[in-house]
Amino acid sequence: MTAAGRALDGQVAIVTGAGRGLGRAVAEALAREGAAVVLAARSRQQLAETAAAIRSGGGRALAIPTDVTQDAAVAALVEQTVAEFGRLDVLVTAAGAASFGPVAGTKPADWDAMLAVNLRAVMVCCCAVLPVMLQQRRGTIVNVASVAAQRFIPGAAAYAATKAGVVAWSRVLREEVRAEGVRVGVLVPGAVDTPLWDAIPGGPDRTRMLRPEDVARAVVLMVSMPPGATLEELTLLPAGGIL
Numbered sequence: 001m002t003a004a005g006r007a008l009d010g011q012v013a014i015v016t017g018a019g020r021g022l023g024r025a026v027a028e029a030l031a032r033e034g035a036a037v038v039l040a041a042r043s044r045q046q047l048a049e050t051a052a053a054i055r056s057g058g059g060r061a062l063a064i065p066t067d068v069t070q071d072a073a074v075a076a077l078v079e080q081t082v083a084e085f086g087r088l089d090v091l092v093t094a095a096g097a098a099s100f101g102p103v104a105g106t107k108p109a110d111w112d113a114m115l116a117v118n119l120r121a122v123m124v125c126c127c128a129v130l131p132v133m134l135q136q137r138r139g140t141i142v143n144v145a146s147v148a149a150q151r152f153i154p155g156a157a158a159y160a161a162t163k164a165g166v167v168a169w170s171r172v173l174r175e176e177v178r179a180e181g182v183r184v185g186v187l188v189p190g191a192v193d194t195p196l197w198d199a200i201p202g203g204p205d206r207t208r209m210l211r212p213e214d215v216a217r218a219v220v221l222m223v224s225m226p227p228g229a230t231l232e233e234l235t236l237l238p239a240g241g242i243l
């Protein structure tokens, strides 16, 4: 698309988990569509790499190292974004983690980190951007869930619970802010070939997964719908591949 006709010109987006994986692809795609993108994750080095990739393509990026499980850090992320760019149009919550194993023998402490980043942090990020979006009477939130919330995959109970929580949270929040001009969408991807799978030995065939760029394309679609239309829930699966 030419620079003159980009879908997100003049808009400002925060992408959590923008250092690698699908969050990075989303951040790069939003920038290509003209958005100024604020990149949030813990690894400074990875954020710097994403920012450099965006800038080398002529886009605008601001890296703000953030642990999204820290409420004060999330508040600061939004404050800095508004201070720098004067507005906030898009939030994509792609920060997340996955660990798998059967429920029998699992220790509750194994769930805590995943619950904190996959569910509570999503809720905190939404709360942090809402005052700005409501005041603007404009904004789009895309929360990244997973097909694990819909299909029952043995070994994924705790992960599925976090993602089902994201779906339920998004559904209720959507109804609360719908009339105020704020859209809340949920993206439900199947397996995506990202570094998330590096730590999961014996996982599925990565060549048959979605590419991060596929996910980015879906997010661009969700956030660039005309203001009068909302893509509320989008399930994206590898065609002919695995979940």
Ligand SMILES: NC(=O)c1ccc[n+]([C@@H]2O[C@H](COP(=O)([O-])OP(=O)(O)OC[C@H]3O[C@@H](n4cnc5c(N)ncnc54)[C@H](OP(=O)(O)O)[C@@H]3O)[C@@H](O)[C@H]2O)c1
Binding pocket: 016, 017, 018, 019, 020, 021, 022, 023, 040, 041, 042, 043, 044, 046, 066, 067, 068, 069, 094, 095, 096, 097, 098, 117, 118, 144, 145, 146, 147, 188, 189, 190, 191, 192, 193, 194, 195, 196, 197
């Ligand atoms: N890959 C898949 O098959 C798949 C499928 C469906 C849904 N998803 C979901 O998509 C999201 C992204 O997954 P991915 O595959 O892209 O994973 P990934 O490659 O491991 O990337 C995860 C990103 O989240 C960031 N992150 C993790 N904990 C964080 C924290 N406490 N604060 C801030 N950032 C944090 C990581 O950066 P730092 O570690 O530097 O903080 C990294 O940038 C997750 O919610 C995942 O559940 C993935």
